Amino acid sequence: MRISTLTMYNQNVSSMNRQQTEFMKIGQQIASGKRIVNISDDPQAMTQAINISQSKSVSNQFNDARVGVRNSLSQEESVLNTVNDVYSRAKTLMVQASSDTLSDADRASVSSELRGLYESLIGLGNTRDGNGRYLFGGYQDDTAPFVRDGAGDVSYVGSPEVREQQVDGERRMAVGHSGDKIFRSVHSSAGYLADAGLNNEGTLQFDGINIVDSNHPDFGQAYDIEFADNAGQMQYRVNGGAWADYSSPTNVALGGIEIELEGAPADGDTLRVARGQDNNMDIFRTFEKALAVLDNPATTDAEKAQRSNTLRTVMRELDNGMDNVLTTRAEVGARLNELDALDTIGGNRTLAYEQALSDLVDLDYVEAASQYSVRMVGLQAAQKAFVGMKDMSLFNFL
Structure with a gap:
């Protein structure tokens, strides 16, 4: 077999180019910090890495969603805390106004402060x-949920449904609560209360409502x-x-409860006794009722x-x-705790994704440095061999 000068030249050039390519590949890996620079380097590992990267991106989106939900719930919790303070102060004012020692001027002062609380509650x-x-508009969160009508009464025009956010793969969480739930509802455990209305003409008064038998078949009715x-x-x-004869004072039995009555009712007077969820549940109506009686001085015994x-x-x-606000705050707190737990799970999942990606595409610098040195030696050897060979020719021996 004859080996021509051209064949030897081509073989040495190919060897030098191959060593140059391997050397540059190692250099690219070291520069990028990645074992896989091109998909062709390891198609199977690169496919797995793409799938893991997509899963990691979805996990990051859930994390961003949880941040938004947490901000909304934290703000709601702060507002509910203030609402509870308003209720507490209003209750204190009602206790003061109930005292027979207060004058009409004193009650006017109480009414003035109560009206300020009423306005702040609307805000x-x-x-x-x-x-x-x-925050409390539900789906209709682009317009004010509480508005005044022509008579000055406050009504809710928002949506009873609230937005939900996907905070994890299988978990959708309500972002907050509707104003209807907070300001126009009571907890199902709300007890009995009585309401004599504003049209009675006698001096009938009610006092405590006592539960006698909660297992009575009529317990819970109005x-x-x-x-x-x-x-x-x-x-x-x-x-x-x-009909039964009435005398003052008396305890009237009503299906597992008793109500204490005293005073002289007038012909046609009425009294309604019902669970909180069957009676007035609108807290704005509550404030309006209180303001109505405090703004009008009582002169007669009936008034x-x-x-x-x-x-x-x-x-x-x-x-x-x-009670309803405290229950709602407990729900908000439970959701915040759940978000914390989901953050922990999401953080661990992200770390697992990052570890899997690192195992697939990240470079082992120790091994790469060793390969870099080997490829450099190989390239130098190929270059030296080419230099020694390029001047060899049979014509030198002629």
């Missing part, structure tokens, strides 16, 4: 978050008590039942009885409102 109900959305004058004898009946009954009802409704 709290229309709180906006950092993005300008109304009761309407009517009073009528029958030939000089005041009588009452419950839910349209049989004083009406004021006393209204203030008692208002205090119980404020208690129900505070």
Whole structure:
């Protein structure tokens, strides 16, 4: 077999180019810190790395979503804390206003402060978050959820449903609560309260409502008590039942509960006794009722009885409102705790993804440095061999 000068030349050039390519590949790996610079370096590992990178990106999106939800819930928790303070102060004012030692001027001062609390409560109900959305508007978070009508009464025009955010692969979380849930609802455990309305003409007053038998088959129902004058004898009946004689004071049994009544009702007076969830649940109506009786001085015994009954009802409704706010705050706290747990899980998952990616594509610098030295020696040897060979020719021996 004849070996020509051209063949030897081509072989040495190919060897030198091959060594140059391997040397440059190692240099690229060291410069990038990655074992896989091109997909062709390891197609299978690169495919796995792409899938893991996508999963990591999704996990990062969930993390960003949790940050937004946490900010909204934290702001809601702060607002609810202020709402609870408003209820507490209003309850204190109602206790003061119920005292017979206060003059009409004193009650006017109480009314002035209560009206300020009422206005602040409306403002709290229309709180906006950092993005300008109304915190308690539900789906309709671009307009104020609480508005005044022509009579000056506050009504809710937001949505009862709230936005949800995907905070993890299988978990959607409500971002907050609607204003209807917070300001126009009570907890299902809210107890009984009585409401004599504003149209009674007698001096009937109610006091405590005592639970006698919570297992009574009629426990939990609402009761309407009517009073009528029958030939000089005041009588009452419950839910349209049989008439019974009334005397003051008396305890009226109502399906597992008793209510203490005193005073002289007038013919046609009524009294409603119901669970909190079956009675007035709108806290703005509660404030409006209190302001209505405090702004109008009571001169007759009937007006004083009406004021006393209204203030008692208002205090119980404020208690129900505070219980509802505390329950809602507990829900917010539970969601914040869940977000913390999901952050921990998400952080561990991200670390696992990063470790898997590192195992697939990251460079082992010790091994790469060794390979770099080997490839450099190989390249230098190929170059030296080429230099020694390029001047060799049979014509030198002629």
